[in-house]
Amino acid sequence: MPENHNGKCKTRRSPYRKKIDELILEGVSSTKIIKEFPELNLNRTNIHNHKNHITLLQNTNDRVNKTIDSLNALDNVIAQSYNNLGKLNTLSPPRAVEVWSNLFLRAIRLKHEITEFKSIEERLEDLLNKIRR
Ligand SMILES: [Zn+2]
16 A cells, blocks of 8 residues: 555654655665664665655645746736836827736736635645645
């Protein structure tokens, strides 16, 4: 039965978690890691499982960071187009009104689509729970 990243993961519970994560990421062999922490009684399966946990966590972090980047970019577009709309007057070219209001509305809509139902924090929590389960 595959081991999940919950209480059963020996590496996750260990006080050497950070060190072991580093060694795994550096590509140090399982055998070496097992020898370095004899008190943990690790085996190759433990290390292999934890390697998968690290990959899962990294993918989750990447996804969350990309979403946060997108939201920040959209916030900038929204602020910029709102600012430009405020500068327009009756003498402004109709095309400018159209362009900035379309951009403004599209950015708001996209932002809503991304954050719909749940905040980023809640999404992150869901993803982490899936990993921990
Ligand atoms: Zn683990």
